Amino acid sequence: ADNDVIYRAVVESALTLSDILNVPVITRINASYILFLSGHVISGLRVHRDGEYLIYPLGGTVILKRVKDGKQEFLHGHTNNVSCISLSRNGVYIASGQVNFMGFKAMIIIWDYAQRSIYAQLVLHKAKVEALAFSPNSKYLVSLGGQDDGSIVLWNIETKQAICGSPASAQSAGHCLTVQYSNTNDNIFLSAGSGTLRVWELDLTNRKIRPTECQTGKLKRIVTEDDQYIFCGTTSGDIMKINLKTGLLSDFGPVKSKYSLGVSVLKMLKSGDLLVGSGSGTFTLCSRTNFKTLKEVQLEKGVTSIALSEDGQQFFVGTETAQMYRFNYQDFKAELISSSHSSAVKDVAISFGTSELFATCSEEDIRLWHIDRPKELLRITVPNMTCNSLDFMVDGHSIISAWNDGKIRVFAPESGRLMLIIDNAHRMGVTAIAGTRDCKRIVSGGGEGQVRVWELKSRGYRLLETMKEHKATVTCIKVKSDDKECVTASSDGACIIWDIVRFASLQMVIANTLFRTVCYHPEEYQIITSGTNRKIIYWDVYDGTAIRELEGSQSGAINGMHITQDGKHFVTGGDDKLVKVWDYMEGVVTHVGIAHGGSITSIKICSNNHTLVSTSADGAILRWRFPHPLEAT
Known part of the structure; x- marks a missing residue:
């Protein structure tokens, strides 16, 4: 492995130098595609001026996605979620700011676009960077702190130093939400927020920025036009046109039909007409003279980003639901080019045998994907509910799913049709689920700690038994290949092996941890477990003794684990955001995958060992090339 790989392995996976030296080669694996757009970052989707790449945040990562073929590159450097992003006019720089924990500084990173590397790290704001904007000649960057910071700072890009700063708004005014630079003057920028609009002028000699106040009401986004007028979108659904020189309201509209749930994003075309996105999902082209709607499209939920190509003939729109x-x-017609979950992905399941389809679940929905194409095949929605876990039945005829309303739902994977619903399956929500290989039974676990076995019939179902030894939430269930036993992991610190023919516990293993995941070794004489203590433990199935203990991570819980069908390797993922591939017999890491921007929640290897799929708490779904394919027989 080259020095860069070893450096990243040591720093980002928290492996010690002795760990690295004990591994012959520790190689970085790359994600072949990623499904995600953070719909919660206002104006988080951008188009580079070269027209080749879309740029957007992924948790704590900045993604560069090539428009032509979808190829992706990842910019790593933030320690927490990216909260805002900006591009310089000349295309040389990308700037991104992040959120951080209370009491800590929030970092801004300026990226060198050509080198795909960090140009500067700027740290002054507390807790959150709310917005960023480059000056027209890329000399300066203005940054706005979050509500707990409340300051504006102007940075010199060449020296990488702060020039000056100031409170973003007057004490009597509300919270400032955004900043926007003048189109022609490096010394003029604007800030706007709840009850405040200010035009700022830089006095470089005295290292001061001086504001001129305008009272305009609650503002969401601002955009400038050749430095004569400011267009402001408001939470009340109006667009206001303000004279930049006088600070006086020149015009406003639309008069009759305001934008429902407010104006969330504004962009100006070269013609001067406006693209307007609203909180209700309405996306319009409107006239700059009278704000009359010229064209309109209704999208799913609120519009959060509008990104224009350099010629203005093509533009990209992002929404709250992570649709792009x-x-x-x-023609002003919407072409859906990507979609993903807009909240944490709870679980992933790969269709048994074929390795072509996989399913993921999150709040309100289950989505079905083809493993070679990053496009959604099917979406199954249950409004206002969260799917905690899911699995394919081995015959491929159904998807079984566990929901927080205490119900088990069974769907047809081809159509999404609801085939069966088991009401009141668990009193405190269904938290884990697995099917037997004969496709005749379902084993479920609940928030109250109970494990239940259900028999599926041609017309309905029957509860066979309730097993009650766990004291807390059941987090994971795996069924033995002969369908006679299963193992359950729980946050009570116990894993129990059950006889699901006689419905009795056979063995219990206990550790000082909240167990998150458990797997049978394919030969089924051992299980491996992990959880919040960051240890990976091998256990003997028959007497419950711990055989081996590995340090799985030094910076967070391990939430997901899966083992290959030949039993030679297994994978883990957790709060350290790293995908790790392990040699089962040697107990060492062979490969590390770095791409996730949030905590990994689930991870699965397809049956042919060609592909690995991982999901995370920021809504991302990543596909990886598994580095140890099965040998031909």
Whole structure:
């Protein structure tokens, strides 16, 4: 492995130098595609001026996605979620700011676009960076702190130093939400928020920025036009046109039909007309003279980003639901180019045998994907509910799923049709689920700690038994290949092996941890477990003794684990955001995958060992090339 790989392995996976030296080669594996757009970052989707790449945040990572073929590159450096992003006019720099924990500084990173590397790290704001904007000639960067910081700072890009700063708004005014630079003057920028609009002028000689106040009401986004007028979108659904020189309201609209749930994003075309996105999902082209709607499209939920190509003939729109659309100016038709979950992905399951389909679950929905194409095949939605776990039945005819309303739902994977619903399956929500290989039974676990076995019939179901030894939430269930036993992991610190024919516990293993995941070795004489103590433990199935203990992570719980069918390797993922591939017999890491921007929640290897799928708490789904394919027989 080269020096960069070893450096990243040591620093980012918290392996010690002795760990590295004990591994012949520790190689970085790369994600072949990623499904995600953070719909919660306002104006988080951008198009580079070269027209080749879309740029957007992924948890704590900045993604560069090539428009032509979807190829992706990842910029790592933030220690927490990215909260805002900006591009310089000349295309040389990307700036991204992050959130951080209370009491800690929030970092800004300026990236060198050509080198895909960190140009500067700027740290002054407390807790959160709310917004960023480059000056027109890329000399300066203005940054706005979050509500707990409340300051504006102007940075010199060449020297990488702060020039000056100031409170973002007057004490009597509300919270400032955004900043926007003048289109022509490096010394003029604007800030806006709840009850405040200010035009700032830089006095470089005295290292001061001086504001001129305008009272305009609650503002969401601002955009400038050749430095004569400011267009402001408001939470009340109005667009206001303000004279930049006088600070006086020149015009406002639309008069009759305001934008429902407010104006969330504004962009100006070269013609001067406005693209407007609203909180209700309405996306319009409107006239700059009278704010009359010229074209309109209704998208799913609120619009959070509008990104224009350099020629203005094509633009991309992102929404709260992590949908990304492409539009052409002429026909103004929405083309959905990517979609993903907009909240934490709870679980992933790969169809047994075929390795072509996989399913993921999150709040309100289950989605089905083809493993070679990053496009959604099917979406199954249950409004206002969260799917905690899911699995494919071995015959491929159904998807079984566990929901927080205490119900088990069974769906057809081809159509998404609801085939069966088991009401009141668990009193405190269904938290884990697995099916037997004969496809005749379901084993479920609940928030109250109970494990239940259900018999599936041609018309309905029957509860066979309730087993009650766990004292807390059941987090994971795996069924033995002969369908006679299963193992359950729980946050009570116990894993129990059950006889699911006689419905009795056979063995219990206990550790000082909240167990998150458990796997049978394919030969089924051992199980491996992990959880919040960051240890990976091998256990003997028959007497419950611990055989081996490994240090799985030094910076967070391990939430997901899966083992290959030949039993030679297993994978883990957790709060350290790293995908790790392990040699089972040697107990060492062979490969490390770095791409996730949030805590990994689930991880699975396809049956042919070609592909690995991981999910995370920021809504991301990543596909990886598994580095140890099965040998041909």
